Amino acid sequence: MITSPLRVTGGRYDRGVRIHxxxxxxxxxNSKARPDWYSKLVGLQSFCRAVETLASQRPAAGPEVVFLNDGPIPRDRAQLMAAWGDPVxxxxGSNRRSYLTGLSLARRRGWDVHDLVLLAEDDYLWRPETLxxxxxxxxxxxxxxxxxxxxxxxxxxDDGRPARWGPVESTTSTFAVRVGALLQDERLLQLCAYSGGDFDYASCLTLQGRRRFSLRExxxxHAEDGGSSPLRxxxxGAYLTGMRSAVNLRSLRRPSRRRVLLGAQPALATHMEEGWISPGPWERIARDAADV
Incomplete structure (x- = not known):
């Protein structure tokens, strides 16, 4: 809970806002192509190092970490989670349902509207200074x-300088949001999650007041994996047409409700999937993270 007004000196945090x-x-x-240095354990270790950096440099900011585990987790990761946060x-049973559960935690846990919540996926690698x-x-x-x-x-x-933040069009399901905005946008994000395909892209465009789906879309x-009966x-098809039409309608937001999305340039984290790895010394970061 914020007990005093937020103070910022030179763009640096003083007190007030916490990260969840x-x-x-x-x-x-899954079967995605991965780099040689990939592992979910290394991704978790790099994230814990970012938590440690925040705790040492901004101790009043938290963070409160909830590890939302869909099913059992290997012992080495489970032990690390227990040491650094609250495993739940x-x-x-699916990425979408796990994502929707994560969205609801800000409301269910009563986090302060001025705080930040970061939704993170487990196949990312993080720079120590991310948080x-x-x-x-x-x-x-x-x-x-x-x-x-x-x-x-x-x-x-990656030019070696600290990350700058500027407007971007889209990101993945790994993003941060002010709690107050998330509480207002939760139903819209839920709607986008049921629109099929790349719902993270649909969410980003719709939040910013941009139409996601063309008339053809x-x-x-796309057909279901494994095929389906003609009736199904x-x-x-009727379901997706209805959901996508609703998403397009929700993009017609009043200018005052259109969200601004800022992205780190260069990236502070990378998706550990071939073809989607951000520029940066990620192999070295992965090696360093293993020492946590």
């Missing part, structure tokens, strides 16, 4: 109109 983290994890793996086991930079960006007076922040966004070159949909395919 919802770190979504699953014990299994759920039975979501400090995120907090400073959110508390910078120049970012007062921004409600959403993306540690991983556009793949700009409203009526033409017809029902699914």
């Amino acid at each position: 983290v919802v770190y979504r994890s699953h014990g299994g793996e 086991t759920i039975s979501a 400090v930079s995120l907090l400073d960006a959110a508390c910078d007076p120049r970012s007062a109109r921004a409600d959403y922040f993306a540690p991983y966004a556009e793949p700009v070159p 409203l009526v033409s949909h 395919a017809l029902a699914r």
Whole structure:
């Protein structure tokens, strides 16, 4: 709870705002192409190092970390989670259901509307300064109109300087948001999650007042994996057309309700998937993180 007005000196955090983290994890793996230095354990270790950096440099800011685990987690990761936060086991069964559960935690736990919540996925690698930079960006007076922040966004070159924050079009399901904005936008984010396909992209555009689906995309949909009966395919098509039409309508937001999304440039985190790795010394960061 904020007990005094927020003070910012030179864009640096003084006191008031706290960070809450919802770190979504699953014990299994998928078939995505991964770099040689990939592992979910290394990703978790790098994140814990970012938590440690924030705690040492901004002790009043938290963070409160909830590890939202969809099913059982391997012992090495479970032990690390217990040491650094609050492990919570759920039975979501899908990325979308886990994501929706994570969205609801700000409301269910009664987090202060002035705070930040970071929703993080378990196949990302994090720079040590990520949470400090995120907090400073959110508390910078120049970012007062921004409600959403993306540690991983556009793949700009890494010039070795500290990350700058600027407007971006989109990010993934790993992002930060002011709690007050999340409480207002929760139903819209839920709607976007049921629109099929890249719902994170749909969410980012819709929040900013941009139409996501073209007329063709409203009526033409990818078939289900493994195929389906003609009746089921017809029902699914009608459902997706309705959901996508609703998403497009929700993008017609009043200018005062359109959200601003800022992204870190260069990225403070990277998705550990071939073809989607941000510029940066990520192999070295992965090696260093293993020492946590």
